[in-house]
Amino acid sequence: MAVHWHSFFFWLMAIMACGFALAVVFSNNIVRMAFYLILSLGAVSGLFFLAGADFLGAMQLMIYVGGTVVLLVFGVMLTARRPWVDMQTSGGQWVLAAVVGALLLAVLLQTAFSVPPWQSSAAAAGALPPAAEPTAGPLGLAMVGVRVERMADRPAAESSSGLAGYLLPFEIVSVHLVVVLVGAAYLARARRRLSAAAPARPLEEAPQ
Amino acid sequence: MNLLGQPVGLVHYLVVGAVLFACGVVCMAVKRNAVGVLMGIELVLNGANLNFVALGSRFLRADSPLALGLDGQAMALFVIVLAAAEAAVALAIALNYYNTHATIDVDEADQLKG
Numbered sequence: 001m002a003v004h005w006h007s008f009f010f011w012l013m014a015i016m017a018c019g020f021a022l023a024v025v026f027s028n029n030i031v032r033m034a035f036y037l038i039l040s041l042g043a044v045s046g047l048f049f050l051a052g053a054d055f056l057g058a059m060q061l062m063i064y065v066g067g068t069v070v071l072l073v074f075g076v077m078l079t080a081r082r083p084w085v086d087m088q089t090s091g092g093q094w095v096l097a098a099v100v101g102a103l104l105l106a107v108l109l110q111t112a113f114s115v116p117p118w119q120s121s122a123a124a125a126g127a128l129p130p131a132a133e134p135t136a137g138p139l140g141l142a143m144v145g146v147r148v149e150r151m152a153d154r155p156a157a158e159s160s161s162g163l164a165g166y167l168l169p170f171e172i173v174s175v176h177l178v179v180v181l182v183g184a185a186y187l188a189r190a191r192r193r194l195s196a197a198a199p200a201r202p203l204e205e206a207p208q
Numbered sequence: 209m210n211l212l213g214q215p216v217g218l219v220h221y222l223v224v225g226a227v228l229f230a231c232g233v234v235c236m237a238v239k240r241n242a243v244g245v246l247m248g249i250e251l252v253l254n255g256a257n258l259n260f261v262a263l264g265s266r267f268l269r270a271d272s273p274l275a276l277g278l279d280g281q282a283m284a285l286f287v288i289v290l291a292a293a294e295a296a297v298a299l300a301i302a303l304n305y306y307n308t309h310a311t312i313d314v315d316e317a318d319q320l321k322g
Contacts (some may be wrong), residue, residue, distance in 0.1 A: 003318060010216045021231040030241050036309055037247050040228075044254050047224065051265040056281050056288075062255075062290050068250065070297045075243045075299045079312045081285075088238040094238060101234035105226060114223035116276035118245045133266075137277055139285070149278055149288050166282050173289050187300035 008048050010086060016043035030080060034073050041065050057134040145172045221262030228255030242302045242312050246295060253291045261282040 020040035027033045041064045048057035138149045145165030239245050249257030264280020276283075306312050 004215055005215060007216050008212050011212065011218065014220065017224060018227045018231075021228050024251065025231050025235045025238065030244055033244055033247055039251065040251070041254060044258060047221070048261050050269050051261050053261045053265070053281050053284070054259060056284055057212075059285060059288055061257070064250070064254075068292050071244060071299055072246060072250075075246070075302055078295055078303060079243065079306045087236050089240060095232050097237040100237065101230050104233055105230035106214055107225035108229060110224060112219055112226055115218060115222060131247055135278065135281060139281055141235065142278055142282055147278075169286065170227060173286055176274070177289060177293050180297055184296040184300040188303055 006050065010047070013043045013046040013050065016040070017047065023097070030076050030087075034069065034076055037072070038065055041069065050195050054134060055139050142166055215272050218262055218265075221258060221265075225255040225258040228240065228252075233253075235266065240313050240315055242305065243299075245314060246298050246302070249298075250295070253287055254268065257284045259289050260287070 004033050017040050020036045020043065022038040024033050024040065027036060041060065045057045045060035045065065048060055096104075138147075142165045145166055146168035228251055232248045232253075235248030235251060236245050237248075239248060260276070260280040260283045262280075264276035264278065271313060300311065306315065309316055
């Protein structure tokens with residue numbers, strides 16, 4: 001039997017993503033949770049590549065796996081003390097969360113299965129997907145306000161509706177990122193100056 | 209095995225996204241470690257991102273006018289950037305909380321309870 005390799009790698013990445021996401025939920029050790037999260041996010045980036053979003057998959061690997069998770073691991077290392085690495089949740093809360101999560105999953109799955117199939121006719125016939133075109137160029141031009149991938153199939157005289165790019169959201173998110181990073185640096189530094197002025201005060205006074 | 213012989217469709221991606229989303233919600237609800245709650249938020253955002261990418265994928269869409277195209281990838285890119293910003297601020301807050309309370313357990317943060 002001919003193996004559809006696109007489907008094979010999809011199932012591999014999908015099982016990795018879902019399995020390690022479940023491992024994040026069911027693990028109690030925060031360091032192991034961070035490691036499982038890295039594997040799950042890496043598998044999701046593989047799914048991005050399989051869907052034809054090559055630039056986005058690379059960004060997922062660089063920003064999420066290379067940046068955000070490293071930030072989380074630093075947070076774990078700065079806050080992990082022996083009694084708090086393994087924090088247990090009581091059984092009642094587990095049951096309640098499992099019920100709520102199962103209900104949410106049931107609703108989401110029902111919605112997902114009610115979406116009409118969008119496969120193109122070639123894909124439905126079992127053909128391999130076409131060779132991937134790089135999306136970095138059109139995506140970057142869309143960020144500065146030019147939608148080259150939509151200009152191809154419409155004459156120039158037609159109205160320019162739908163051709164608006166992402167220049168304004170791009171600027172907003174850039175300013176937002178700067179403000180957030182300055183704020184995060186301020187938040188993380190202020191307490192250290194205070195505790196340097198009054199050394200080791202918070203640790204003794206803290207209520208348990 | 210018949211599963212490997214068939215091409216994947218949009219529904220497969222949506223199911224994976226739904227599983228990631230539900231895992232993230234349960235993780236947010238169950239974990240007592242503040243960093244663990246953050247990891248749940250990352251899982252939720254990844255499930256949403258997967259749906260964006262699948263709805264805009266060149267391989268999965270028909271010639272439907274509803275297909276997102278490159279818009280889905282642009283949205284997912286914005287989500288990734290905002291998630292990075294959110295993780296930075298939330299970790300700064302978590303470190304401050306740890307410095308003042310000497311614990312990272314979110315159940316201990318009840319000073320604002322009326």
